[in-house]
Amino acid sequence: xxxxxxxxxxxxxxxxxxxxxxxxxxxxxxxxxxxxxxxxxxxxxxxxxxxxxxxxxxxxxxxxxxxxxxxxxxxxxxxxxxxxxxxxxxxxxxxxxxxxxxxxxxxxxxxxxxx
Numbered sequence: 001x002x003x004x005x006x007x008x009x010x011x012x013x014x015x016x017x018x019x020x021x022x023x024x025x026x027x028x029x030x031x032x033x034x035x036x037x038x039x040x041x042x043x044x045x046x047x048x049x050x051x052x053x054x055x056x057x058x059x060x061x062x063x064x065x066x067x068x069x070x071x072x073x074x075x076x077x078x079x080x081x082x083x084x085x086x087x088x089x090x091x092x093x094x095x096x097x098x099x100x101x102x103x104x105x106x107x108x109x110x111x112x113x114x115x
Contacts, residue, residue, distance in 0.1 A: 006035045007078040010061070013041040013048070025057055033085050036077040040065070 009028060011021045021039045028034045036058035041048060044062040052060045058077045061070065 005033070007081050008036050008038060008058070008074055010038045010040055010074070013039055021052070021057065022055060025055065029056070033081070033088060035081050038073060038077055 009024070011024050014020045021037065025037050028037055037056075038059050038061055039048075039052045039057050040061045040063050042063045044060050049060045058080070059073050061073060
């Protein structure tokens with residue numbers, strides 16, 4: 001993540017080494033242009049959703065992923081990140097099409113191995 005531009009990060013809630021999405025969020029926030037973090041969990045509930053948003057992650061997705069919801073949330077997160085980068089760089093360029101900055105279903109399939 002430190003050497004390439006990443007539009008969005010999707011993370012499990014907890015990792016086998018005892019770390020959690022909060023640890024990853026702290027690492028991400030140290031980056032120059034931090035990408036939004038989306039947390040994924042089988043037991044996503046209102047408490048976790050509120051915690052995710054209040055601590056500073058972008059959103060919470062329930063697993064297994066619903067294709068339409070995954071596409072919608074990741075697209076919005078990528079657009080949000082692009083807007084953040086443009087604001088940070090002081091660039092104000094008009095969108096060149098209705099699909100400008102949007103993540104297409106093909107790109108999501110490529111990222112998630114054909115899902």
